[in-house]
Amino acid sequence: MNKEQTNTLNMYDAVSQFLNTNNAVWSGNATIAGMVTTFNGHISALNASDMAQKTITGGITQTKLQAKTTMANAAMVIVKAGKAYANATNNAVLAANFNYAHSDIIRAKDTDADDICQNIYNALQPFITSTSAYGANAASQTALQNAINAFSALIGKPRSQRTIIINATLTIAQRFDAANTLLKNQLDPIMAQYKTTNAPFYNQYTAARVIVDIGKHHTVILRGFIYNSETSIPVENATVEITGAAINDKLTDSTGIYKFVRLHPGEYTITVSALGYGTQTKSLSVKQNGVVETDFKMVPIVNNNSNTN
Numbered sequence: 484m485n486k487e488q489t490n491t492l493n494m495y496d497a498v499s500q501f502l503n504t505n506n507a508v509w510s511g512n513a514t515i516a517g518m519v520t521t522f523n524g525h526i527s528a529l530n531a532s533d534m535a536q537k538t539i540t541g542g543i544t545q546t547k548l549q550a551k552t553t554m555a556n557a558a559m560v561i562v563k564a565g566k567a568y569a570n571a572t573n574n575a576v577l578a579a580n581f582n583y584a585h586s587d588i589i590r591a592k593d594t595d596a597d598d599i600c601q602n603i604y605n606a607l608q609p610f611i612t613s614t615s616a617y618g619a620n621a622a623s624q625t626a627l628q629n630a631i632n633a634f635s636a637l638i639g640k641p642r643s644q645r646t647i648i649i650n651a652t653l654t655i656a657q658r659f660d661a662a663n664t665l666l667k668n669q670l671d672p673i674m675a676q677y678k679t680t681n682a683p684f685y686n687q688y689t690a691a692r693v694i695v696d697i698g699k700h701h702t703v704i705l706r707g708f709i710y711n712s713e714t715s716i717p718v719e720n721a722t723v724e725i726t727g728a729a730i731n732d733k734l735t736d737s738t739g740i741y742k743f744v745r746l747h748p749g750e751y752t753i754t755v756s757a758l759g760y761g762t763q764t765k766s767l768s769v770k771q772n773g774v775v776e777t778d779f780k781m782v783p784i785v786n787n788n789s790n791t792n
Contacts, residue, residue, distance in 0.1 A: 488659060490694050493704070495526050495662060496744040497691040500733075508677070508684050518669050524622035525662040528629065529655060547637050548715050549708055551596060552738050554630040555588040558600045561627055564619030565607045571617070580606035593638040600631050625654060666692070703746035703769055707777040709739045709755055718781050721757035728769075748772060755779045 502509070502519055509515040562581045569578035581603065588596050604627050607614065611624055671692070677685040705725065709718045717739025724732040728749025735741050748769045756762040760781040769775055 488655065491659060491663075492526070492529055493744050494692065494694045495522075495529070496742070498666070498688070499523055499526055500744070501687060501691045505684060505687075508681060512673075515670075515673055518665065518673070521622065522662065522665055522670065524620070524626070525658055525665070528622050528626045529658050529662070547593065547634070548710075549717070549738065549740075550630070550634040550637050551589060551593070552717055554597065554600050554627070554634045555585050556738060557623070557627040557630045558583070558588060558603050559585050560623045561603050561607050561619050564614050564617040564623075565603070565610075567617040568610060568614045568619075577606065577610070593634075597631050597635045597638070600627065600634075604628055604631065625658070629654065703748055703772055704742065704744050704774045705746060705751065705753070705767075705769075705777065706740065706742040706774065707779065709735050709741065709757075709779045709781060711760075712780040712782045718757050718760065721755055721760075721779075721781070724754045725751050726754075727751040753777060755781070757781060759784055 499519075499522065506519075509519070562583055566578055566581040569575070569581065583599060583603065588599055591599060604624060607619060608624065611619065611621060614620070674685060674688050677688075709721045709723070710716060711718060717735070719735055719739065721735040721739070721741075722732060723735060723741040725743055728747050728751060729743075731743055733741060733743070746769075748771055751767045751769060752764060753767065754762065754764045761784055763779050763781065765777060765779075767775060767777065
């Protein structure tokens with residue numbers, strides 16, 4: 484991504500975080516809920532495209548396990564939707580393409596795993612205009628294809644690196660256009676109803692919609708990967724809390740990733756806790772704007788309670 488796109492994506496993240504934190508205000512409005520779901524899908528697809536682009540050019544470090552898990556998660560969205568659609572339409576031939584579990588992809592050989600996911604993508608693609616009600620749409624298909632590209636690049640499969648970069652960049656540009664259109668033409672107008680009924684919510688929403696230039700003000704991003712020290716499996720639903728120059732907390736997703744955006748340089752303490760693991764704390768001194776990567780290798784708690792005779 485270029486600088487302008489990165490600034491815009493940071494704004495998207497801020498809007499998404501604000502809406503998710505304040506979902507009690509708008510969750511009862513089905514129209515807004517649908518818009519937010521679509522918007523979050525654009526953000527996920529953009530992150531996947533950015534991952535594919537940067538992995539090829541060496542801009543980021545990502546383990547194969549992270550990429551494989553991301554790909555498997557994206558594939559399961561398609562598998563569940565495809566199976567539901569196939570069963571609803573009595574299409575047994577189509578349903579046979581979705582007989583995969585998450586573990587099947589994770590345990591598969593690297594060179595087989597992305598082929599499985601590509602087959603899942605290809606099976607659903609002809610029916611994609613009919614599957615939105617079942618949980619899959621063009622955005623989820625794009626997210627899967629980008630995740631496949633990213634993982635394939637890491638395992639060194641014979642692909643044209645230049646083609647992957649070009650395709651990822653094209654997808655990024657198209658996705659930004661779609662997300663911007665949704666914000667300007669749908670979310671912004673519908674949020675105006677809260678200008679009088681819930682002014683604090685509306686004012687905070689409009690504040691989140693401001694694009695902040697890199698190098699100025701809130702431009703620190705804290706992010707990282709949280710995983711089991713013994714198995715390297717991502718730790719989902721770990722609580723990540725930051726204190727110091729800003730105070731915030733959130734849960735990791737199924738890929739073990741956490742991300743805090745639009746922060747100030749300053750002193751931070753990151754505390755990570757999860758059921759079944761020892762709590763960990765790290766202190767950071769962030770001197771300048773940019774991305775700070777901090778991973779946590781969580782150590783399982785061993786239950787030493789045993790009965791001895």
